[in-house]
Amino acid sequence: MAIPQITSRNNPVLKTIRLVASGSHRAPEELVVAEGLRVLEEALNAGRRIEVVLISDRFGSSKREGALLNALLPGKVRIYRADSQLFKYVSDVQSPQGAIALVRMPKLSLDTLKPAQNTLILYACGIQDPGNLGTLIRTAAAAGASFACTSRGTVSPRNPKAIRASAGLYFRLPVLESIELPAFLRYCKLHQIRVYRTDVMEGMPYTEADLAPPCALLLGNEGRGLADSGLKHIQSLHIPMAEGVESLNVASAGAVFLFEAVRQRTLPESKLGTSGVSI
DSSP states (O other), X not given: OOOOEEOOTTOHHHHHHHHHHTTOTTSOTTEEEEESHHHHHHXXXXXXXXXXXXXXXXXXXXXXXXXXXXHHTTTTOEEEEEOHHHHHHHOOOSSXXXXXXXXXXXXXXXXXXXXXXTOEEEEEOSOOOHXXXXXXXHHHHHTTOSEEEEOTTSOOTTSHHHHHHTTTGGGTSOEEOSOOHHHHHHHHHHTTOXXXXXXXXXXXXXXXXXXXXXXXXXXXXXXXXXOOGGGTTSOEEEOOOOTTOOOOOHHHHHHHHHHHHHHHHHSOGGGBOTTSOBO
16 A cells, blocks of 8 residues: 655644644644654554554664554555654654644543542652653553643643653553642542642651552652642651652652552562551
8 A cells, every 4th residue: 555645844734743843723623742662552542533643764673663654554544654854844853753643632631531440549749840741651552550630830731752762551550730829629528539739858757658458649840849738638748768869850750659559559568567567
């Protein structure tokens, strides 16, 4: 099957990709940009609806690239080629892998999600760096989290850099956007989900918290943390660190908290005390 060639920057496909990548309010609703071989593989494996794929003139020469094309061609996905210069025009990656797509991702709400039997939720509050957010989504998916939420004021998980940083796991893990904190806390109370907030200094060491039952972890802004004074009633957790070390990167800290929950949930009950700590 011959793949059509795009030869102009004025092509509607290129214009749409750039519009969606910019996060413009004029961009088609529910579309996100997925760039890179692994990211596209994850979108495909997650059963997401891929609207259009743009590939570079050399894409498809490797076995893995050929397998992706073979998986896309039988479907209703529109596929186009472009030379390296036109491809770089729509890519914001320094060394593009030669494949970029528009994927349809409907927005979710709390009303549509029922908590799992042993729910684990990540709530990102005020995180500004798309790389940090994408890494947190990737880590939450690896930890078996039920879903992730972002607050208003947090960078969009639809940001192309966040999707790449998630290694495509954004397409596998449900991510709810711009969820107000009071609404999230009401959801947790309704479904009997424990809520913990993370803090650089305050609260109990994270290993002393009981993270085995259904719980949610609130992580704050890279610089300010969780600045909302209305959260003081929520149990805070911190990571003990060596003297003189101020804090961890928020994505690194998130990994520590999430996988402590995994550790506690995979230990036999006889190995856990009432607080969830191994004994």
